Amino acid sequence: MTPSRFHDTPEARAAHGERVAQLGAALLRADPLADAVVSEAFRKLQPGRGWAQVQRALDRGIASVPDAHPAIAALFTQVEQVPSFVDWEVLDRAGALLLRTGYFGGLVLGLYSLPYGYASPAGNKPLALSGRLIEQAPRRLFETARFVHAACLPGALLRGGEAFKIAVKVRLMHAQVRRLLWDSGRWSRDAWGEPINQHDMSATTLLFSLVVLDGIRKLGFRVTTREAEDYTQLWRYVGWLMGAELELLPSTEVEAVRLAQLIMATQGEPDEDARALTRALLGVGGQAAHGDFERRRAAVARYFTRVVAHRLLGRELAVKLGVPRSPLEPLFPLVRGGIGAAERVRGFSSRAHRFAVSLGNRYWEQLIETGLEGKPAEFGPPPRLSTRPAS
Numbered sequence: 001m002t003p004s005r006f007h008d009t010p011e012a013r014a015a016h017g018e019r020v021a022q023l024g025a026a027l028l029r030a031d032p033l034a035d036a037v038v039s040e041a042f043r044k045l046q047p048g049r050g051w052a053q054v055q056r057a058l059d060r061g062i063a064s065v066p067d068a069h070p071a072i073a074a075l076f077t078q079v080e081q082v083p084s085f086v087d088w089e090v091l092d093r094a095g096a097l098l099l100r101t102g103y104f105g106g107l108v109l110g111l112y113s114l115p116y117g118y119a120s121p122a123g124n125k126p127l128a129l130s131g132r133l134i135e136q137a138p139r140r141l142f143e144t145a146r147f148v149h150a151a152c153l154p155g156a157l158l159r160g161g162e163a164f165k166i167a168v169k170v171r172l173m174h175a176q177v178r179r180l181l182w183d184s185g186r187w188s189r190d191a192w193g194e195p196i197n198q199h200d201m202s203a204t205t206l207l208f209s210l211v212v213l214d215g216i217r218k219l220g221f222r223v224t225t226r227e228a229e230d231y232t233q234l235w236r237y238v239g240w241l242m243g244a245e246l247e248l249l250p251s252t253e254v255e256a257v258r259l260a261q262l263i264m265a266t267q268g269e270p271d272e273d274a275r276a277l278t279r280a281l282l283g284v285g286g287q288a289a290h291g292d293f294e295r296r297r298a299a300v301a302r303y304f305t306r307v308v309a310h311r312l313l314g315r316e317l318a319v320k321l322g323v324p325r326s327p328l329e330p331l332f333p334l335v336r337g338g339i340g341a342a343e344r345v346r347g348f349s350s351r352a353h354r355f356a357v358s359l360g361n362r363y364w365e366q367l368i369e370t371g372l373e374g375k376p377a378e379f380g381p382p383p384r385l386s387t388r389p390a391s
Helices: 010-016 019-026 032-044 049-060 070-079 088-094 102-118 125-130 137-151 162-184 198-208 210-218 225-241 253-265 272-282 284-288 291-313 315-320 329-348 350-371
Strands: none
Touching (some): 010 019, 019 253, 032 049, 070 162, 088 225, 102 198, 102 291, 102 350, 125 162, 137 225, 137 272, 162 225, 198 210, 198 225, 198 253, 210 225, 210 291, 225 253, 291 329, 329 350
16 A cells, blocks of 8 residues: 555665655645644635634734634644653754855755755655645745754744744645645645655755755864754654654654655655755746846856856756756865865854854845745735646
8 A cells, every 4th residue: 555656665664764754654644733734724714714723823822812723723633732842952052053154055055955855756756746836936946945044943843833823834834735736636645645645744844954964064064962953853753743643754854864865775866846946946046036146146156056056966866856067166166175275163162153153143134034025924825726737
């Protein structure tokens, strides 16, 4: 009954044992609590009333919504219970790791984390079929940056914090995408499992935790053991808020590496959807440019981003994703050396560390403000699916 996307091979079994079967089974599980909100509350209540109840519960807690639909009440009963592994002091300091990388952390997100996720030839199907990136690439990318930045701010994951609210909204957005895919008749459960299933939810948390850690190290940033473990815990909690089962969420970087190795051992090669999504992502700079000067600057930047993408993804995966090579490749050692020198200075002074975090945070704020053009990131569900067929 395992979907055909899953490569349950003797080699994978030899390396990972029974964990192969456990991960394969996760392809057939989705998120019952969020799915019930969409199928029962949103569809049966008067238009807009279900979402209004969700908004009120996000702002003031489910206790403030005495008339809440049972499905909405059940979802918030879960997310308002803080898991025992959560340490708010750890989460508050964890996000500083990404914040202090500033511009380069943004490169890791856009040129490593997201393309690495697109490389999954079945995990990319909900995104390809919904058209959320290919048709609205700049908006979708900056919304993702908004979420990642919010999750890294101290206190933002507390009950009612901005990242907490976004995580729950994204969870419901995923449930709506699942409903649209089920209703469309275009989804193949035998081939792909459930849309946005537990396997793919846990893999997504790796994109924002393990892959980010690997990416910033490749660029020359120093990451201590405590920073890595704190950052893993941060995204473990975010993943749980977004509906992933706790048993599938790594609690340490070592566990995250093992899960990533298992996922890579059981998935196929990047397909045409993977390449189309990557092309849309790499073209964001040009699409978001206004005027001749910005377009020329985006064209120059494109050569540099190709260099970084090849170094982060590795030559083989970059080629499979259709990322062109760049004549600026000799610049990469210079960039990495500059980052390493700055890191040595930061490591000698707590004041320099705080300055790096502050400066990086300002970069993220300006990036998101400019990218979203002053419009709020709603994280609402798409009203339709793309008409473009999946490959």
